Amino acid sequence: MRNQLKRLASAIGTHGFLIIFVLISLFPVYLMFVTSLKSQAELIQNVFALPHDAKWDNYPLIVIQRGYYRAVINSLLFAGSVTIITIALSLLAAYAFAVFDFVGRQLLFVLVLVGLMVSEVSILIPVYQLLKSANLLNTFVGLVLPQIALGLSFGIFLMTTFFREVPKDLVDAARLDGCTDLQLLMKVMIPVGLPAISALAVIEFLWTWNSFFLPLVIATKQELMPLAVSIIDFMGRFTFNYELVATTCVIMFVPILILYILTQRSFRRGVTMGAVK
Amino acid sequence: MKQAAESVSIRGVEKSFGRTKVLKGVDLAIEREEFVILLGPSGCGKTTLLRIVAGLERAEAGEIWISDRRVDPLEPKERNVAMVFQSYALYPHMNVFNNQSFSLRLRHTPKDEIRARVHQAAKTLGLEQLLERYPRELSGGQRQRVSMGRAIVRSPKVFLFDEPLSNLDAQLRVHMRGEIKELHHHLNTTSIYVTHDQVEAMTMGDRIVVMNGGIIEQIGSPLEVFDKPKNRFVAGFVGSPAMNFIDGELATNGSRLVLRVPGQAPVPLGEAGTRRTSGPATIGIRPHHLRIVGDGPLRGTVKDVQPTGVETILLCRWADSEILIQTTDRVLVSAGEDINVSADPADIHLFDSETGERLDA
Ligand SMILES: Nc1ncnc2c1ncn2[C@@H]1O[C@H](COP(=O)(O)OP(=O)(O)OP(=O)(O)O)[C@@H](O)[C@H]1O
Ligand SMILES: [Mg+2]
Numbered sequence: 001m002r003n004q005l006k007r008l009a010s011a012i013g014t015h016g017f018l019i020i021f022v023l024i025s026l027f028p029v030y031l032m033f034v035t036s037l038k039s040q041a042e043l044i045q046n047v048f049a050l051p052h053d054a055k056w057d058n059y060p061l062i063v064i065q066r067g068y069y070r071a072v073i074n075s076l077l078f079a080g081s082v083t084i085i086t087i088a089l090s091l092l093a094a095y096a097f098a099v100f101d102f103v104g105r106q107l108l109f110v111l112v113l114v115g116l117m118v119s120e121v122s123i124l125i126p127v128y129q130l131l132k133s134a135n136l137l138n139t140f141v142g143l144v145l146p147q148i149a150l151g152l153s154f155g156i157f158l159m160t161t162f163f164r165e166v167p168k169d170l171v172d173a174a175r176l177d178g179c180t181d182l183q184l185l186m187k188v189m190i191p192v193g194l195p196a197i198s199a200l201a202v203i204e205f206l207w208t209w210n211s212f213f214l215p216l217v218i219a220t221k222q223e224l225m226p227l228a229v230s231i232i233d234f235m236g237r238f239t240f241n242y243e244l245v246a247t248t249c250v251i252m253f254v255p256i257l258i259l260y261i262l263t264q265r266s267f268r269r270g271v272t273m274g275a276v277k
Numbered sequence: 278m279k280q281a282a283e284s285v286s287i288r289g290v291e292k293s294f295g296r297t298k299v300l301k302g303v304d305l306a307i308e309r310e311e312f313v314i315l316l317g318p319s320g321c322g323k324t325t326l327l328r329i330v331a332g333l334e335r336a337e338a339g340e341i342w343i344s345d346r347r348v349d350p351l352e353p354k355e356r357n358v359a360m361v362f363q364s365y366a367l368y369p370h371m372n373v374f375n376n377q378s379f380s381l382r383l384r385h386t387p388k389d390e391i392r393a394r395v396h397q398a399a400k401t402l403g404l405e406q407l408l409e410r411y412p413r414e415l416s417g418g419q420r421q422r423v424s425m426g427r428a429i430v431r432s433p434k435v436f437l438f439d440e441p442l443s444n445l446d447a448q449l450r451v452h453m454r455g456e457i458k459e460l461h462h463h464l465n466t467t468s469i470y471v472t473h474d475q476v477e478a479m480t481m482g483d484r485i486v487v488m489n490g491g492i493i494e495q496i497g498s499p500l501e502v503f504d505k506p507k508n509r510f511v512a513g514f515v516g517s518p519a520m521n522f523i524d525g526e527l528a529t530n531g532s533r534l535v536l537r538v539p540g541q542a543p544v545p546l547g548e549a550g551t552r553r554t555s556g557p558a559t560i561g562i563r564p565h566h567l568r569i570v571g572d573g574p575l576r577g578t579v580k581d582v583q584p585t586g587v588e589t590i591l592l593c594r595w596a597d598s599e600i601l602i603q604t605t606d607r608v609l610v611s612a613g614e615d616i617n618v619s620a621d622p623a624d625i626h627l628f629d630s631e632t633g634e635r636l637d638a
Contacts, residue, residue, distance in 0.1 A: 169366035172333045177380035177427070178354035187379075191370040 032253070035246035043243055058247040067222075068230060072251065075226040077140070078215070079208040082147045086204050087197060089148070090155030095185050097156070098163030099171060109160070115153030120213055128217050138221045146214055151204050162196040163189055198263045206256060227252050282309040282467045283344040283434040285330065290339030292325055299325050300336070301491040307469065309344075312461050314499075315471045316478045317488035318514065323471045326488075327437050330469065331360050343434060359428035360437040363444065365420045367412040367427075373399075374408040377426045398426040401460065418449045425457070429464065436461075436468040442477065450474075454481060475517045479503065487511050509633035512561045512626055518590065520561045521600040523575075524630060527558045536560050536627075540596055542574040546637075547622035557630040564590070564603035566624035569610070573619030575600070579612050593618065 035043060037054040046052075062068045096102070097109055127146045128137075136142030166189060174188045190197065215229045231248050234241040285307040292300040299322045307313050315323045328334040330341055332353035341349040348356045367376050374395055375382075381391045399405045402422045412420055421441060428436060441457070442450045458481055461468055472478055478485050479499045487494045487502060487510075495507040506512035512520050525536040528543065534554060535543035544560065569591075577595035584607075591602040593616060602618060610616055627636040 167364060167366060169362040169364045170368065172328075172331075172353075173360070173362060173366040173427075174368075174379075175333065175353045176331060176358065176360055177431075178383040183383065188368060192368075194370075 029253070032246045032249050035243055036250050038243050040241070040243055055243075058243060059251070062244060062247050063251065068227070068248070068251070070223065071225055071227040071230040074219075074224060075209060075228065075252075076255070078143060078147075078226050079205050082144055082151065082208040083201055083204045085144070086148050086151045086155050087200060089152060090159045090200065091185070091190065091193075091197070093152075093156045094159030094163050095189055097160040098166070099184070099189075112153050112156050116157060118150070118153070120150060120211075124213055124217060127214070131218060137218060138224060140224065143215060143219050143224060146218070147208055147211060150214075151207065155200055155204065158196060158200050159193065162193050166192055202259060202263050205259060209252070209256065282465050284309045284311075284342075285435055285467055285469070286340075286342040287326070287330065288340045288342070290326065290329060290336045290341070292322070292329060292334065292336045299491050300329075303339070303488075303491075303493055305486060305493065305496070307467060309467055310465050312458070312468045312470065312481060312483045314478045314482035314485045315469060315488060316473060316485055316515070319473065321488045322491045323473075323488055324439055327360070327439055327469060327471055330435070331358050331437055332356050356435075357431075357433050358435045358437060359431050359433035360439065361424050361428050361441045363440040365412075365424040365444075367420055367423055369412050372409050372411050373404060373415075373423050373426075376412070376423055377430050379427070380431050394430045394432075395426075398429045401429065401463070402426050402456075417445055418453065421445060421453060425460070429460070432464075433466065436466050438468065438470040440471055440473070443472075443474070450477075457481065475515065478515070485515070487514060489514070505635070506561075506626065507635055509559060509561065509628045512628070512635075516563060518564050518601050518603060520563050520626070521567070522559050522561050522628075523598060523600070524557065524559050527553060527555050529554050538575070538598075541576065544574045544619075544625070545622055546625055546627060553629075553636055558636060559628045559630045559633075561626035561628060562600075562620045562624065564601040566620045567600065567602040567604075567618045568620065569602065569604070569608060569616050570619050571617055573617035575619065576615060576617050579610050579614050579616055581612055582608070582610065591616075 031048070034048075034050055036058055037051045037056065038046070039055050042051060042053075042055075063072070093112070097105060097112075123146075131137050131142045131146070134142075136145070170188065170192070171184065174184050179187065209226075210228055211226075212228050215226050216232075219225050219229065227248065231245055234244045234248070285305075287303055287305040287307075290300055290303045291298070303322075303326060305313075315326065317323055325334060329336045329349075332348070332351060332355075336349065339349070340347055343356065343358070368379065371379065377395045377398060378391045381394065386394075395408070396405070399408060402425060404419070404422055404426055407415065407419060407423075412423070415423065421444075425441070438457070442453050445453060454477060457470075470477075470481060472481075482499060484496060485499050485502045486496050489510050495502055495511045497505075502511060502515050506515060506520075509522065513522065523536070523538055523544070525538040525544070528535050528537050530543065530545075532548065534546040534548070536546055536558060537543050546560070565588075575595070577593040577598075577600070579591055580594050580599075581592040583590040583592075588603055588605045589608050591604070591608065591610070593600050593602060600618075628634065629636055
């Protein structure tokens with residue numbers, strides 16, 4: 001009896017804590033969503049409550065009338081290609097670091113790790129200069145390249161760590177079975193590393209999707225501008241269209257949600273990998 | 278699936294990892310269709326030697342020949358050698374069928390043939406019901422079989438086994454031992470089998486190769502190695518419980534050779550037909566060769582009695598020496614009693630105390 005009560009109390013405690021935690025985490029999302037459904041006038045009178053009269057027009061207004069479908073496409077292309085290229089390059093580099101023994105491997109790997117410490121903001125100006133002299137400002141290539149470079153350190157680091165965990169016997173068995181180096185990568189390492197790869201894909205996509213500073217500086221033309229940057233359109237010097245910013249944020253939020261749901265299972269496995277065998 | 282077996286010849290192989298020399302010149306000729314056991318303590322270089330034969334590791338010196346082909350410059354896949362790993366090393370993302378057919382698919386073998394070969398191997402190993410399963414859905418014994426099946430379907434010229442049974446429980450190990458042996462006869466391949474299990478070594482191999490510290494100590498049939506160990510290391514390593522060693526001085530008593538052991542009566546060693554008749558020497562007596570008799574030359578105190586049902590093991594001690602006695606008689610002694618033991622001179626091995634080399638023929 002005593003024990004049961006104790007267990008009940010602890011269950012209530014844990015769940016209560018989790019519920020509060022979820023509410024706190026979800027509150028900004030809620031606020032963002034309801035704000036996107038309000039008119040400017042209503043927003044001023046009533047910030048937190050549900051809208052009296054949901055104003056769905058904000059969505060078509062932004063996406064179609066103001067032509068932001070363009071920015072959505074830009075963002076998808078931008079994040080998509082950065083993700084794919086970063087993963088492809090990370091896999092190749094990580095495979096070499098983890099499986100081959102070559103001169104300077106340690107040193108190179110340390111250099112890769114140093115890349116983890118480089119912040120986006122600190123290299124903004126040099127990158128700008130570099131792209132300018134290469135005539136890559138306001139081009140898709142110029143937008144994508146630095147983003148890949150910034151993400152590569154983490155990608156290589158994550159995949160190398162994972163590939164090193166692949167049992168040596170497995171690699172040897174594949175060699176004896178007749179795999180070439182490329183076949184070993186494609187048919188054994190990548191399938192085995194899928195949880196880590198999908199984790200990396202989600203992280204890389206999110207990060208690029210939300211990336212702000214680099215695109216802000218590099219892609220000033222409307223045709224190239226990703227969604228995250230286009231939000232500043234609503235932040236004038238004297239006015240600030242909260243409801244339109246919120247609408248754009250919701251639009252930005254949707255693909256992330258979809259991506260997370262799609263990869264949720266292997267992502268969770270990836271995040272906790274190594275914790276359990 | 279049958280294929281003419283090939284001989285394997287390992288010539289002067291040396292290998293170092295960093296500054297440690299792991300193999301110090303290994304020579305070994307293996308006949309076609311032979312089942313050779315590599316036996317030795319942990320870290321003596323068994324796995325390394327196997328990996329060099331497979332091509333997974335490069336030796337600094339020496340050659341590997343498979344029949345009349347020198348293979349050490351070749352890639353693993355060009356050697357047509359299959360290996361069964363201690364960890365099984367199954368591909369976790371492939372089901373049993375795909376695990377077994379992987380090597381054939383890499384070689385673009387026709388689909389029908391792949392199917393036929395995998396099913397044949399599955400039948401031999403009793404895996405037919407499991408072809409759709411993934412490794413994580415298999416028991417240890419089943420995984421072991423799949424990894425053997427993966428080796429069989431390729432119909433390799435040489436089979437390498439690296440302690441394939443060490444992860445199985447005792448019962449399954451006995452069963453698989455029989456199966457591997459049967460498989461070997463059935464397939465007529467040449468096999469090199471690494472183990473540090475005494476029983477596996479004695480029961481499975483045509484020949485045993487005893488390794489220690491990167492060199493081969495002795496090569497011979499299981500009984501040869503057991504009955505005529507070439508040196509003290511082999512004598513002590515092969516056989517369980519291990520051989521007893523007693524140090525003393527050689528001396529002659531008329532035409533008979535004896536060993537003088539401090540604090541004991543001289544131990545008779547038979548006719549003086551050995552290379553030496555004086556100086557320090559070590560005798561080795563297997564525990565089951567020692568008998569408890571009232572007038573035995575060695576006298577000690579029983580420290581422990583371990584009846585196992587079939588046999589009884591006694592631990593007996595004098596001064597700072599300790600010996601094991603193994604007997605199938607139901608002995609009526611208990612700890613603390615003094616006993617006398619003796620052994621038939623024919624069952625006593627004689628070794629040089631310094632070099633460890635065998636002294637008697
Ligand atoms: N890749 C390696 N790098 C450095 N040292 C190694 C490597 N592989 C093996 N060694 C060393 O070489 C020696 C022989 O190793 P090996 O694996 O051949 O032993 P083994 O006889 O198979 O032992 P066990 O019975 O424990 O499997 C050991 O001392 C080991 O530490
Ligand atoms: Mg080993």
